[in-house]
Amino acid sequence: MPHSHCHGHDCDHGSTADELGLQYNLYEKIDKDNLQCLNESVDGSGKTVFKPWDKRLDRSNFVESDADEELLFNIPFTGNVKLKGIRIASEDTDSHPSKMRLFKNKPNMTFDDVSMEPDQMFELQRDTEGNLEYTPKVVTFSSVSHLTIHFPSNFGADTTKIYYIGLKGEWTPGHKHGVTICTYEARPMLDDHKLKHLNSVNRAID
Structure with missing residues (x-):
């Protein structure tokens, strides 16, 4: 019997890979030149996790945190986005992020700013293939020109690894x-x- 919902994330197994590829295309609308990832161990590696759906299992590009387990992404879009879904692919180890905090339209956040209340927070489950979809609140994330994603913790490792961050939604020119x-x-x-x-x-x- 199919479930009607999946407590904080949708079990989207009915969608074909082609459909998901079309839906998870907001990486094309990111202003990559101005995207920032704070606490990345390799400069520029944070940008590489925003990639096409069919490349989400590619393990050659990933971001790993440096000084501790935290990662902070400042993601500017080239227009306005109605954010409808987020998927995270990591590895089946303690390096997988355990929480995700979202902030809307707060450019250039730093770790000094993350003590503020997020617009939404998710408890994450280990997911190596991006199968779980986390659904932002439509009312809150209906007009997003800048998205900040903070990963404050993982499942116990010294560093956090992420291979893929997928963003689904509608884009309109800004x-x-x-x-x-x-x-x-x-x-x-x-x-x-x-x-x-x-x-x-x-x-x-x-």
């Missing part, structure tokens, strides 16, 4: 490139409008 110009053009018009409004109010009172 407007941030035009913000400065729009604000600059809009400001005089807004000011003019306010001044006229104030003058008319003053006249009415006089």
